[in-house]
Amino acid sequence: MALKHVNAVVIGAGAGGGVVAKELTTAGLSVVLLERGKWYTAFDCRKDDLRNQRTTVLGNAFGPNEERNPRVFVDEQGQEHLVKPSDGAYNNNAACVGGGTASYGAMAWRYMEKDFRMRSTYGTVEGSTLEDWPISYADLEPYYEKAEWEIGVSGDDGNNIFRSPRRRPLPMPPLPPNREYEILKPAAQRLGLHPFDIPMLRNSVPYNGRAACMRCRWCVGFACEVDAKNGTQNTAIPTALATGNCELRSECIVKEILTDRQGRVKGVAYFDSGSRLQEQTADIVVVSGSANESARLLLNSKSRLFPNGLGNRYDWVGRNLQGHAYAGAVGLFDFETYDDLGPGASIAICDFNHGNEGLMSGGMLANEFIRLPYQFVGWRAPGVPRWGQAHKEYMRQWYRRSMGVMGPVQEMPVFESRVQVDPKVKDYWGIPVARLSGHRHPNDLVVGKFLSSKAEAWLKEAGATTTWPILPGTGLSGGQHQAGTCRMGDDPKTSVVDKYCRVHDVENLYVIDGSVHVTNGGFNPVLTIMAIAYYASENLVKSWKGTHAAS
Amino acid sequence: MERACSLSRRKFLQTAMIAAAAVGSGVACAGGRSPWRYLSLDEARTLAAVCDQIIPPDEDPGAAWAGAVNYVDRQLCGPLRHLRKSYRQGLAAVDESSRLLYGADFVDLAEAKQVELLSLMEQGRAPKEAWQQSSSEKFFGLLVDHTMQGFYGDPRHGGNRGGASWKMLGLPYPPIRGRLHYDGNKPDDTARTFVRAEDSKVK
Numbered sequence: 001m002a003l004k005h006v007n008a009v010v011i012g013a014g015a016g017g018g019v020v021a022k023e024l025t026t027a028g029l030s031v032v033l034l035e036r037g038k039w040y041t042a043f044d045c046r047k048d049d050l051r052n053q054r055t056t057v058l059g060n061a062f063g064p065n066e067e068r069n070p071r072v073f074v075d076e077q078g079q080e081h082l083v084k085p086s087d088g089a090y091n092n093n094a095a096c097v098g099g100g101t102a103s104y105g106a107m108a109w110r111y112m113e114k115d116f117r118m119r120s121t122y123g124t125v126e127g128s129t130l131e132d133w134p135i136s137y138a139d140l141e142p143y144y145e146k147a148e149w150e151i152g153v154s155g156d157d158g159n160n161i162f163r164s165p166r167r168r169p170l171p172m173p174p175l176p177p178n179r180e181y182e183i184l185k186p187a188a189q190r191l192g193l194h195p196f197d198i199p200m201l202r203n204s205v206p207y208n209g210r211a212a213c214m215r216c217r218w219c220v221g222f223a224c225e226v227d228a229k230n231g232t233q234n235t236a237i238p239t240a241l242a243t244g245n246c247e248l249r250s251e252c253i254v255k256e257i258l259t260d261r262q263g264r265v266k267g268v269a270y271f272d273s274g275s276r277l278q279e280q281t282a283d284i285v286v287v288s289g290s291a292n293e294s295a296r297l298l299l300n301s302k303s304r305l306f307p308n309g310l311g312n313r314y315d316w317v318g319r320n321l322q323g324h325a326y327a328g329a330v331g332l333f334d335f336e337t338y339d340d341l342g343p344g345a346s347i348a349i350c351d352f353n354h355g356n357e358g359l360m361s362g363g364m365l366a367n368e369f370i371r372l373p374y375q376f377v378g379w380r381a382p383g384v385p386r387w388g389q390a391h392k393e394y395m396r397q398w399y400r401r402s403m404g405v406m407g408p409v410q411e412m413p414v415f416e417s418r419v420q421v422d423p424k425v426k427d428y429w430g431i432p433v434a435r436l437s438g439h440r441h442p443n444d445l446v447v448g449k450f451l452s453s454k455a456e457a458w459l460k461e462a463g464a465t466t467t468w469p470i471l472p473g474t475g476l477s478g479g480q481h482q483a484g485t486c487r488m489g490d491d492p493k494t495s496v497v498d499k500y501c502r503v504h505d506v507e508n509l510y511v512i513d514g515s516v517h518v519t520n521g522g523f524n525p526v527l528t529i530m531a532i533a534y535y536a537s538e539n540l541v542k543s544w545k546g547t548h549a550a551s
Numbered sequence: 552m553e554r555a556c557s558l559s560r561r562k563f564l565q566t567a568m569i570a571a572a573a574v575g576s577g578v579a580c581a582g583g584r585s586p587w588r589y590l591s592l593d594e595a596r597t598l599a600a601v602c603d604q605i606i607p608p609d610e611d612p613g614a615a616w617a618g619a620v621n622y623v624d625r626q627l628c629g630p631l632r633h634l635r636k637s638y639r640q641g642l643a644a645v646d647e648s649s650r651l652l653y654g655a656d657f658v659d660l661a662e663a664k665q666v667e668l669l670s671l672m673e674q675g676r677a678p679k680e681a682w683q684q685s686s687s688e689k690f691f692g693l694l695v696d697h698t699m700q701g702f703y704g705d706p707r708h709g710g711n712r713g714g715a716s717w718k719m720l721g722l723p724y725p726p727i728r729g730r731l732h733y734d735g736n737k738p739d740d741t742a743r744t745f746v747r748a749e750d751s752k753v754k
Contacts, residue, residue, distance in 0.1 A: 057696070058700075340722070373716055
């Protein structure tokens with residue numbers, strides 16, 4: 001029996017799709033929200049240091065299923081690897097209700113004005129498809145505010161003299177400072193830098209009917225024990241469901257987007273939780289599967305009118321895959337820095353996002369999230385043996401006397417860094433899998449080196465007796481911060497969606513997630529994904545002219 | 552002193568294993584006579600000796616006492632199932648290397664010789680005859696990673712007995728602070744006092 005026609009199908013219940021579902025359903029549209037993962041509650045969020053979203057040595061805890069969802073990864077030497085979700089080369093983003101927001105660290109950054117005008121700021125860059133966004137910071141500002149207040153952000157960027165203008169302060173104060181904050185703040189000030197409290201999608205006080213952070217050490221990579229971390233799974237999606245207009249179907253794998261003879265989309269074919277093939281028709285389809293999977297789905301949706309996949313007339317779908325080249329430093333101290341207070345990350349500077357002498361691009365720097373012992377094993381000073389008595393003494397001596405300062409380099413988009421569909425490998429449901437290939441732009445490494453030198457200087461000023469740099473590699477970048485594969489632009493020949501996230505040549509198909517980012521900021525991208533979702537949904541609702549269903 | 556201690560522990564383990572084997576091998580995922588799930592008795596003994604060089608016992612427990620072997624054995628029947636062959640070949644090659652170089656099994660070597668052999672493996676300079684099917688460097692990498700996981704990881708996975716490594720690092724138990732400390736009152740040193748009051752270090 002055919003499923004009941006709805007106004008919109010939203011594919012992916014993450015940062016983007018969750019917000020879209022909420023905006024459309026509160027405007028009165030009927031929505032089916034399809035999610036390939038499960039809905040985890042705070043009670044089954046296993047606090048497992050070897051199996052979570054950040055440390056995956058025993059698997060990943062927030063999806064996708066390890067055995068059913070392979071990908072092909074092509075390394076820089078051109079060698080193909082069949083990879084599973086827990087493998088770093090998979091470039092995974094969580095697959096569950098809430099997507100990455102169910103287990104993330106929850107930094108809530110607004111991009112800066114210049115981040116939307118990278119081409120105008122730095123000019124043409126060889127080997128890069130660097131471009132300005134078709135929208136500006138000012139266009140998104142009201143929607144950043146909406147995300148901050150509706151989803152819930154704590155922090156205080158009042159001391160960030162580099163921030164772009166905001167009309168309204170954050171709704172919640174920052175958490176009280178931890179010890180790292182107390183040490184790093186005066187050090188930054190002595191260096192003439194401008195430290196401030198990181199904005200976080202985390203309750204510092206009770207908010208939206210949920211508790212405040214209890215400051216445990218199980219933070220980034222885990223779902224929150226007391227539900228104080230704000231993602232779409234505990235904000236936008238419950239709101240959407242409460243309207244009565246939204247049906248959330250989890251563990252559903254979309255096979256392809258279906259088109260009619262006029263070149264409009266008419267719905268999706270998907271496998272339900274029992275692996276039965278279903279067809280859901282809709283007036284509108286919104287793809288919010290995150291940069292890798294959104295591109296894969298468009299490329300897998302081939303038809304007579306769209307032989308190369310939807311939105312792919314000019315071969316831009318899947319291109320410009322980018323994430324963040326993380327750079328920074330670790331420092332060892334002769335006094336205790338560890339105070340067992342989560343989330344740990346607390347203080348940041350934006351002194352090096354732009355205007356770095358002789359350099360293009362930059363990134364923010366912040367102290368690292370709180371570390372569990374197994375994670376600290378990787379923080380080995382140069383020259384220290386990785387095993388034996390020396391290892392053990394190192395752990396005992398430095399676990400509680402160390403700090404890390406890291407930041408995401410805003411990457412230069414590279415056309416050859418891309419998502420394709422693999423011609424041979426299929427997933428459990430018989431759908432061709434994503435094939436990832438490419439590399440970082442050389443500039444990312446130059447800027448990474450610069451940022452890490454600044455991180456080292458900050459740690460030294462804070463009293464570190466030993467420091468060493470953490471530098472990014474040259475390999476493809478597209479993990480949790482994946483973006484760029486369905487670029488937003490005014491010219492259909494050099495982009496995939498228009499400035500309202502609508503696919504250029506398909507009137508009723510939208511891509512609303514990090515895929516549309518032209519560039520990815522020197523910041524964690526989630527608040528921007530949410531803001532774009534609010535912004536694009538508002539335009540979608542405005543242009544909504546009622547259903548096309550013949551009833 | 553340490554040797555004597557670990558020997559008597561080994562004796563104890565053997566006895567316990569035989570007892571467990573007599574009861575039945577329903578837990579074993581690979582069948583066979585070993586009370587371990589996948590490893591044979593000899594493999595487990597070799598692995599324990601390796602683990603105790605990777606994280607040796609001193610005033611704090613070593614990796615073998617903390618259950619790193621149990622961790623590996625359990626994961627070889629779970630998420631690390633795909634590494635079974637690596638372990639079977641690798642542990643055999645460790646002993647073969649040991650016999651070739653020193654004329655005795657790895658467990659029977661003096662500590663200095665054990666460290667020497669592991670260093671050779673780490674540098675890819677272990678006897679080629681023993682490592683025709685696998686790379687000693689790679690296998691040693693696995694041993695280090697899994698020993699770290701078995702020592703520092705959550706006890707639910709079969710290692711880190713009693714949170715031994717967490718105690719060593721001065722991390723308070725329970726792992727989820729809120730369950731015992733949810734009073735909003737957080738003096739800086741609550742954590743450490745808690746550990747010290749609760750139980751002094753495991754010897």
